[in-house]
Amino acid sequence: MDSIKTIAVTGKGGAGKTVLATLLIRWLAAKYPGEILAIDADSASSLPYTLGLQVKRTVSEVRRDLLGKQQAKDELNAAPTRNVMKKILTPGPGFDLLAMGRPEEPGCFCAVNELLRFGIDSLIKDYRLAVIDGEAGPEQLNRRVIKNIDVLLVVADMSARSLETAAGIIKVARSAEHGISVRRAGLIVNRVRGDEPLSDLVGKTGLNIFGSIPEDDLLNSFDRSNRPLLELPLDSPVPLAVKTILERALSDAAARSGVYGTIAIVPYGNTL
Numbered sequence: 001m002d003s004i005k006t007i008a009v010t011g012k013g014g015a016g017k018t019v020l021a022t023l024l025i026r027w028l029a030a031k032y033p034g035e036i037l038a039i040d041a042d043s044a045s046s047l048p049y050t051l052g053l054q055v056k057r058t059v060s061e062v063r064r065d066l067l068g069k070q071q072a073k074d075e076l077n078a079a080p081t082r083n084v085m086k087k088i089l090t091p092g093p094g095f096d097l098l099a100m101g102r103p104e105e106p107g108c109f110c111a112v113n114e115l116l117r118f119g120i121d122s123l124i125k126d127y128r129l130a131v132i133d134g135e136a137g138p139e140q141l142n143r144r145v146i147k148n149i150d151v152l153l154v155v156a157d158m159s160a161r162s163l164e165t166a167a168g169i170i171k172v173a174r175s176a177e178h179g180i181s182v183r184r185a186g187l188i189v190n191r192v193r194g195d196e197p198l199s200d201l202v203g204k205t206g207l208n209i210f211g212s213i214p215e216d217d218l219l220n221s222f223d224r225s226n227r228p229l230l231e232l233p234l235d236s237p238v239p240l241a242v243k244t245i246l247e248r249a250l251s252d253a254a255a256r257s258g259v260y261g262t263i264a265i266v267p268y269g270n271t272l
Helices: 017-031 047-051 059-066 070-078 081-087 110-126 160-175 198-203 217-225 237-257
Strands: 006-011 036-040 090-092 095-099 129-133 148-156 181-192 209-214
Touching: 006 017, 006 160, 017 036, 017 047, 017 095, 017 129, 017 148, 017 181, 017 237, 036 047, 036 110, 047 095, 059 081, 059 110, 081 110, 095 110, 110 129, 148 160, 148 237, 160 181, 181 237, 209 237, 217 237
Parallel strands: 006 129, 006 148, 036 095, 036 129, 148 181, 181 209
Antiparallel strands: 090 095
């Protein structure tokens, strides 16, 4: 049966992609507790902070072990990739987190990206759905770190440069180059204020708006104080906007495959 398995989030650095990824994870973990895989595929490693998690082991550290002591190399080489990756997952409320970490050398991503790709491929079958916070810009699409994406959400703020970056990412996604499969890609406009000509500005890029997130003082205060976004009230503007985006992403994309109808997302327990 065809189904939605991956939602990837990318965009220009600072546009708010990690905020979107965090709140997508929160809503999905509420709907499907224990069945969501969160993947921090950005070497900036912002996702653990917004999720309020301490990551003990990353994919980059596994890679360093493979190059390090012989005993560690032998142990890692003897184990299936899936088992190695499961051991470095960080549990969260209703989800597990796999973190890329920083590369072993400045500017060197190739080996870590390859191991991350193997990790994603080996783990994703154990979960209902994965949310991937990707590298800023189209680089990880070009490197095929994320090669099968059901829903690609490209985040931009109201700046012309951010929208240009978003247009470039979506162009790469639609080109089907580098062996990448993207079933559906859409633009998410962040930090929208009521006094801005949203349709006029975005119209210049030739992109359709898949969803928008409002400017919110409460979210900004969380960012300034480094508070986890899992503590944001669910009835505040940004989580509600992300809930709408998620429901549309799942129902619109799935409607093409005939798998889902309308999806209602309700928080469970007191965890979220």
